[in-house]
Amino acid sequence: MPRYAMVIDTRKCTGCQSCTVACRVHNKLPVDMIYNPVTTHGPVGKFPHVRMTHIPSLCMHCDVSPCVDACPTGASQQREDGIVWVEAEKCVGCKACVMACPYGARVSNHEEGTVQKCNFCKDDRVDQGKLPWCVQTCHQKARVFGDIEDENSEVFKLVNGSKNVGRLLEELGTEPFVYYLY
Amino acid sequence: MSTKIDLEQEGVEVRKSVCYFCHQNCGCLVYVKDGKIIHFEGDLDYPTNSGGLCCRGNVNLIHLDHEARVNFPLKRKGERGAGEWERITWEQAIDEIGAKLEEIREKHGAEAVATAGGTSRTDDWARRRFMNLYGSPNGFHNSHLCWIPTFMIETAIYGWSPFEIDLGLSKCIVLWGQNPAISTLPEQAGISALKKNGLKVIVIDPRFTETAAKADLWIPVKPGTDLALALAWINTIIYEGLADYEFVYEHCVGFDELTEHIEQYTPEWAEPITGVSADLIREGARMYATSKPGNIQWGVAIDQIGKPAGAAMHARAILRAITGNLDCPGADLLTGPSQEFITDEEMELNDMLPEEQRKKQLGSDKYKLVTWPGYGRIAEITKKYWGKAPTAEWMCEAHPPSVYNAILTGDPYPVKALLVSATNPINSYGESKKVLAALEAVDFLVTCDYWLTPTAMLSDYVLPMAGSFERPTITSTYGCSDFLMCSQRAIQPMYERKTDFEFWRDLGIRLGQKEYWPWETLEDAYFDRIKDLGYGVENYDEFVEYFRFHFPEREYYKYKERGGFATPSGKVEIYSSVLEELGYPPLPSYIPPAENPIDHPELAKEYPLVLTTGAGIMPFHHSEHFNIKELRFLRHEPHMEINPETAEEYGIKDGDWVWIETKRGRIKQKAHVTEGIAPGVVFTERGWWYPERDLRAPELGGCLESNTNVLTSTADEHCDPISGTWANRGLLCKVYKADGSDGKEAN
Amino acid sequence: MSAKHETWGWMLAVDFFFAGMGAAMLLFAGIAELFGGSNLSTVGILAGAVFVAIGACLLILELGRPFQALRVFMNPKAILTFGAWNMSFAIVAGLLLGTSYMEIFPWFGIVGLQKVLAVICVICGLVVATYPGVLLGRHKGRPFWTGSGMPVLFLTSSLLTGLAAYIVCGWFTEVAPVVTDLFPYLAAGLCLFQLVIWVSYIWIKSSGGSVHAVEAVRRWTKGNYATGFQAGFMFVGTVVPLILFLIPNATAVGIGGLLAILGGLIMRNLVVYSGQDRTWLPGEKEYRSRLPQGHEAFLQKVWTKQI
Numbered sequence A: 001m002p003r004y005a006m007v008i009d010t011r012k013c014t015g016c017q018s019c020t021v022a023c024r025v026h027n028k029l030p031v032d033m034i035y036n037p038v039t040t041h042g043p044v045g046k047f048p049h050v051r052m053t054h055i056p057s058l059c060m061h062c063d064v065s066p067c068v069d070a071c072p073t074g075a076s077q078q079r080e081d082g083i084v085w086v087e088a089e090k091c092v093g094c095k096a097c098v099m100a101c102p103y104g105a106r107v108s109n110h111e112e113g114t115v116q117k118c119n120f121c122k123d124d125r126v127d128q129g130k131l132p133w134c135v136q137t138c139h140q141k142a143r144v145f146g147d148i149e150d151e152n153s154e155v156f157k158l159v160n161g162s163k164n165v166g167r168l169l170e171e172l173g174t175e176p177f178v179y180y181l182y
Numbered sequence B: 001m002s003t004k005i006d007l008e009q010e011g012v013e014v015r016k017s018v019c020y021f022c023h024q025n026c027g028c029l030v031y032v033k034d035g036k037i038i039h040f041e042g043d044l045d046y047p048t049n050s051g052g053l054c055c056r057g058n059v060n061l062i063h064l065d066h067e068a069r070v071n072f073p074l075k076r077k078g079e080r081g082a083g084e085w086e087r088i089t090w091e092q093a094i095d096e097i098g099a100k101l102e103e104i105r106e107k108h109g110a111e112a113v114a115t116a117g118g119t120s121r122t123d124d125w126a127r128r129r130f131m132n133l134y135g136s137p138n139g140f141h142n143s144h145l146c147w148i149p150t151f152m153i154e155t156a157i158y159g160w161s162p163f164e165i166d167l168g169l170s171k172c173i174v175l176w177g178q179n180p181a182i183s184t185l186p187e188q189a190g191i192s193a194l195k196k197n198g199l200k201v202i203v204i205d206p207r208f209t210e211t212a213a214k215a216d217l218w219i220p221v222k223p224g225t226d227l228a229l230a231l232a233w234i235n236t237i238i239y240e241g242l243a244d245y246e247f248v249y250e251h252c253v254g255f256d257e258l259t260e261h262i263e264q265y266t267p268e269w270a271e272p273i274t275g276v277s278a279d280l281i282r283e284g285a286r287m288y289a290t291s292k293p294g295n296i297q298w299g300v301a302i303d304q305i306g307k308p309a310g311a312a313m314h315a316r317a318i319l320r321a322i323t324g325n326l327d328c329p330g331a332d333l334l335t336g337p338s339q340e341f342i343t344d345e346e347m348e349l350n351d352m353l354p355e356e357q358r359k360k361q362l363g364s365d366k367y368k369l370v371t372w373p374g375y376g377r378i379a380e381i382t383k384k385y386w387g388k389a390p391t392a393e394w395m396c397e398a399h400p401p402s403v404y405n406a407i408l409t410g411d412p413y414p415v416k417a418l419l420v421s422a423t424n425p426i427n428s429y430g431e432s433k434k435v436l437a438a439l440e441a442v443d444f445l446v447t448c449d450y451w452l453t454p455t456a457m458l459s460d461y462v463l464p465m466a467g468s469f470e471r472p473t474i475t476s477t478y479g480c481s482d483f484l485m486c487s488q489r490a491i492q493p494m495y496e497r498k499t500d501f502e503f504w505r506d507l508g509i510r511l512g513q514k515e516y517w518p519w520e521t522l523e524d525a526y527f528d529r530i531k532d533l534g535y536g537v538e539n540y541d542e543f544v545e546y547f548r549f550h551f552p553e554r555e556y557y558k559y560k561e562r563g564g565f566a567t568p569s570g571k572v573e574i575y576s577s578v579l580e581e582l583g584y585p586p587l588p589s590y591i592p593p594a595e596n597p598i599d600h601p602e603l604a605k606e607y608p609l610v611l612t613t614g615a616g617i618m619p620f621h622h623s624e625h626f627n628i629k630e631l632r633f634l635r636h637e638p639h640m641e642i643n644p645e646t647a648e649e650y651g652i653k654d655g656d657w658v659w660i661e662t663k664r665g666r667i668k669q670k671a672h673v674t675e676g677i678a679p680g681v682v683f684t685e686r687g688w689w690y691p692e693r694d695l696r697a698p699e700l701g702g703c704l705e706s707n708t709n710v711l712t713s714t715a716d717e718h719c720d721p722i723s724g725t726w727a728n729r730g731l732l733c734k735v736y737k738a739d740g741s742d743g744k745e746a747n
Numbered sequence C: 001m002s003a004k005h006e007t008w009g010w011m012l013a014v015d016f017f018f019a020g021m022g023a024a025m026l027l028f029a030g031i032a033e034l035f036g037g038s039n040l041s042t043v044g045i046l047a048g049a050v051f052v053a054i055g056a057c058l059l060i061l062e063l064g065r066p067f068q069a070l071r072v073f074m075n076p077k078a079i080l081t082f083g084a085w086n087m088s089f090a091i092v093a094g095l096l097l098g099t100s101y102m103e104i105f106p107w108f109g110i111v112g113l114q115k116v117l118a119v120i121c122v123i124c125g126l127v128v129a130t131y132p133g134v135l136l137g138r139h140k141g142r143p144f145w146t147g148s149g150m151p152v153l154f155l156t157s158s159l160l161t162g163l164a165a166y167i168v169c170g171w172f173t174e175v176a177p178v179v180t181d182l183f184p185y186l187a188a189g190l191c192l193f194q195l196v197i198w199v200s201y202i203w204i205k206s207s208g209g210s211v212h213a214v215e216a217v218r219r220w221t222k223g224n225y226a227t228g229f230q231a232g233f234m235f236v237g238t239v240v241p242l243i244l245f246l247i248p249n250a251t252a253v254g255i256g257g258l259l260a261i262l263g264g265l266i267m268r269n270l271v272v273y274s275g276q277d278r279t280w281l282p283g284e285k286e287y288r289s290r291l292p293q294g295h296e297a298f299l300q301k302v303w304t305k306q307i
Ligand SMILES: Nc1nc2c(c(=O)[nH]1)N[C@H]1C(S)=C(S)[C@@H](COP(=O)(O)OP(=O)(O)OC[C@H]3O[C@@H](n4cnc5c(=O)[nH]c(N)nc54)[C@H](O)[C@@H]3O)O[C@H]1N2
Pocket: B117, B118, B119, B120, B121, B122, B142, B145, B146, B300, B304, B421, B422, B423, B424, B425, B427, B428, B429, B448, B449, B450, B451, B453, B465, B466, B467, B500, B613, B614, B615, B616, B621, B622, B623, B624, B686, B687, B708, B709, B712, B728
């Protein structure tokens, strides 16, 4: 069984937000829904000695996923391959998961009355052997997707082969499966 | 939410197409069934984008059938700008426009018809072909702002422009006024991939851009002072003995003159002008000169600094020459035009434009380099050497501000008609208020576009254009590269849209040019251009299907085999005989920016801040895509940048609406207070208008309210005397908070 | 996407308020029945059940898809599911217990049944009065909520508003003597306790916690909640009732009860809305603050074909 993960290389990301648009357009999300914001940290420091980092995000597909635990209907689920997803038919829009997620990864669909989130593009892309939209669209190849159980995968090599690797809000114990290179 | 589409189903055809929302032309695979697009994605096998698509690329299908698109030929019914249109047939449109152009040519001469273009977005050789056959020299683009002066200066000095970089082996790249992280995404991907090979990246930019954030060295030059920086770099390289003497003495002329001339321009001299410390200037110069081979990539910032632009380009070209970073592995390559396929220039029929018409080209008396005098001379030289000339559309253009002036004043002669294609001049040309006045004043205005832009709203006819997937595309760097990347039409144009090629062809045929337009379709014309490449294909589509690209074998040191460079002396002309011939200084001397506090202390009292206007921003392309909600959502308001210290001085807080004002007018943008810009410097975003507002005159979609070109200057004394490019960067402005009534949100 | 849509709103806050107050009322009724064999107040008990029911209705209305509300009973591991079951039991048990003191109902006066219902009321009442606090406290990504403080704060407020509700009941209906004799003093004690634990809570959050907590609590001390919290909840909703409860005058005590209830309402709203403060990722706040809010002209614009 694979365990899907994403590695985001902040040294490459330029904050172009193409991944945000790709996700929204191809997943046919309402215009005000964003699964994968790209934030800008900085410039910090004082001119001209400044730094700036862009931080793309998405659902972290946490191993210890508070959103799944919080969901009263069972709509929020985690597949064996680690993909956390929402079964739209079951969701009542209580937002318990929205509140439970520390990463702001869940968004309300005001048209449907449900809550949605990144599902690693499981239906149209990953299960079809294709890359998630946000990964394919990135000119900078700042997002890498793959099976982290597979020692030959790029994600495995990047996570295990670099010193500068970390995860967001690791201290909360959610065991995110999105890694950041910095 | 599943959006699954069965791509394996019967009858689905995969077309190799490209996105054309900027001239990167990222490869796409488009899945078509029964003439309809059911799916598309970035082409993983395309060499430049390898599957990548930027924000705009992803909205191709939204763009394709957006409700606001112009889908049928429109003829104005009411007053100009009233927004009342009658739908007419293409036949009627072409017939009436043709009749009008005939009438104008009879009464006022062919030169009374001008055409305006923008960034390279379509088949401009067809426009030039039409104009040459029609007899007018007054075609123009805002190419002056966009690399063309650079191309021509460099061609004058070493025979072609090294826009093709050989990064693989490079040790250093200088991004001079360029922000590839936002403007040319595939290029940035190449750069960041090579950093682990030790590629050093130097960014010269007043702003701490996305690109600067990843660079080894950021040199925050004061807007418009690049010439001083370049001169000080030359000084450092020569006086620290870092030049490539072998190359210089064997292949260049004028090095000794340069050595003497450059003595005055020390880093210490440049420090107060550029705002960059002498140490940092030296550090950059040393890094470039010693990390060899190295490249200087072309960014358009220098094209846009107005008065000092030509000299700055010259100085930048000299930097390559004295470091020997020309046409060798890992450095800037001089490919020359293609020797194998038919180039854009060869499609233009420039010989058909009579000498006496060439002489009438507006602005060519003052600005000689990118008009017939300079172009003619350079074309002559390159033809002798390469057998071919640079594309005339782009490299040989009427001076846009001079054309708008002629419309407004009738001086030196009246211009009666303006055909606008693939540009929105109100937002992209300099001094928008003047441009707007000219568009209002011109007798006859025709616009070919996708949308009812503010410019289209003022037109007599608006013609519906075919976009990205509705036409085939050849990508070849303004027609100046030696390679070709070819793409297919995915579907026939929807509604009654046509390609620009068809517009010019139809109009040409209406005006009796039938014999010169033998091709029924754009594919036929393209096939003519590539058929002799020897791929054994029957038609253009087949070429794309099986080959798609033509990349000639890379040749280095061409000057060694060909006996020198494509210049009059056969050497790299540091001391430029071509510029001298045209009456310009053969070596670059310092010229301050059009407006600056040192030379204009009085002006600086009222306008104390240094301004640079525009730069590419995501997700927009110049003035495009503001009406696409999916994109606009990410950046729904315009932002100017200002340092916290300066902001505090003027009582401005992050997020405040502020006025930015120059002598020419004022605009409103929101303040982004950031340490990424020097105190005293202001940056404004370009392109802004509000398509959601009333598009009719006088509102015209709020096209002046936040439009940075209201601030820029096209005054003759602010233009570069060599190329005529005007001043977008390096101006003086003031900034103040928008209050009460005018402080309300811009939309 | 304005941040305000991405947090629970006033309906949930009012749900927590009503459910907490009602649940405490049932809890007290159950204790009185179990240990005193007495009926605190028929009206009060029924009101308690109705309050919990109102809370449940608001919870449903807050849902994006209210008609599918029954699905919330599906995940036994989720606190919301647990809460939903307990609210349901509490409502039923409360209604039956209340009506068991009324002659017109067939189950009037069946002592065995009353005891069973009382047990359910005590257990479910305690759960419903506390679980919102537990629910919020488990939100590790919501710095103002996270930790073990919230359950205490919620239980305290529920108990206080429950007592207050009985006191107010006593104004216009028959109540057991303990309500008038003892409850004001209990309520006064709870007010004092509430005062102390809130001061401590704010102090702990602003000194001990993470940077995120410090940022979030600033809203309460200096930011846009400061007035509502300090003047509304702490002063009008806690200190004033504390004093009024100690005045041996029915009107004073009654007003004290109303104010304490008001305080509970204010507190729930402030607390629930402070869920908008997340452990922001670097740059995220700026990012979100620049997104459109939804009213912008370009979003409202409906494009129509030219011709
Ligand atoms: N102050 C300031 N001014 C600048 C710049 C700056 O940095 N600062 N940048 C300059 C530069 S580099 C450039 S290139 C110019 C760009 O100037 P423009 O080219 O005027 O810019 P766009 O807004 O992209 O306008 C292109 C128009 O062509 C339409 N269009 C797109 N494709 C086609 C097509 O195939 N056929 C036809 N007929 N129409 C099409 C689009 O809908 C759009 O309305 O602006 C210049 N102006």
